[in-house]
Amino acid sequence: GAGVSQxxxxxxxxxxxxxxxxxxxxxxxxxxxWYRQSLGQGLEFLIxxxxxxxxxxxxxxxxxxxxxxxxxxxxxxxxxxxQQEDSAVYLCxxxxxxxxxxxxxxxxxxxxxx
Amino acid sequence: xxxxxxxxxxxxxxxxxTVAFNCTYSNSASQSFFWYRQDCRKEPKLLMSVYSSxxxxxxxxxxxxxxxxxxxxxxxDSKLSDSATxxxxxNNQAGTALIFGKGTTLSVSS
Numbered sequence: 001g002a003g004v005s006q007x008x009x010x011x012x013x014x015x016x017x018x019x020x021x022x023x024x025x026x027x028x029x030x031x032x033x034w035y036r037q038s039l040g041q042g043l044e045f046l047i048x049x050x051x052x053x054x055x056x057x058x059x060x061x062x063x064x065x066x067x068x069x070x071x072x073x074x075x076x077x078x079x080x081x082x083q084q085e086d087s088a089v090y091l092c093x094x095x096x097x098x099x100x101x102x103x104x105x106x107x108x109x110x111x112x113x114x
Numbered sequence: 115x116x117x118x119x120x121x122x123x124x125x126x127x128x129x130x131x132t133v134a135f136n137c138t139y140s141n142s143a144s145q146s147f148f149w150y151r152q153d154c155r156k157e158p159k160l161l162m163s164v165y166s167s168x169x170x171x172x173x174x175x176x177x178x179x180x181x182x183x184x185x186x187x188x189x190x191d192s193k194l195s196d197s198a199t200x201x202x203x204x205n206n207q208a209g210t211a212l213i214f215g216k217g218t219t220l221s222v223s224s
Contacts, residue, residue, distance in 0.1 A: 042214045042216035091158075101148070102163075106157060
């Protein structure tokens with residue numbers, strides 16, 4: 001079946017612009033996660049959605065970052081007033097309720113802020 | 115102390131070699147442990163979970179030492195296709211997400 005999909009695959013933007021990244025999780029997966037991976041760094045947790053519960057936003061690095069998940073499926077990560085240090089690969093993952101910690105990752109969005 | 119620490123390598127080994135990676139984690143309350151594999155410019159993929167009793171999947175053996183907060187991965191009879199970055203992963207304190215190490219790079223050559 002279809003895996004996690006993300007769009008766009010690559011995004012180049014100018015400093016100060018806003019960007020929106022999209023994630024389509026695997027159908028039926030109740031949990032959705034956003035991570036980012038900077039060059040040479042490990043994955044950094046950003047935000048977690050589980051069903052209709054309040055999201056865990058503890059990993060968001062600043063108030064310029066926000067995310068929403070509509071209808072329990074598609075999620076968008078928004079970065080406002082982008083900075084050069086926001087350049088990274090943004091990865092989305094989803095997991096089923098029965099195996100919450102087995103996460104399936106999408107291919108990521110490579111963001112470059114000039 | 116970082117939450118999950120790994121030797122970044124690289125480990126350069128010939129085909130057929132046995133190689134071991136180690137990882138330490140700081141949160142003694144962590145309950146779930148994994149090894150993920152990440153190929154260059156690709157997303158991470160689950161390699162195997164790590165259980166207290168140790169577990170094996172073909173050429174791969176994972177072990178957990180809770181007292182020392184230490185996780186290991188042993189790869190026997192290395193193949194060229196094993197070349198990748200291996201990520202040590204534990205769950206966070208809330209159990210809501212995974213904490214990834216920076217990874218250990220393995221290069222297997224013929």
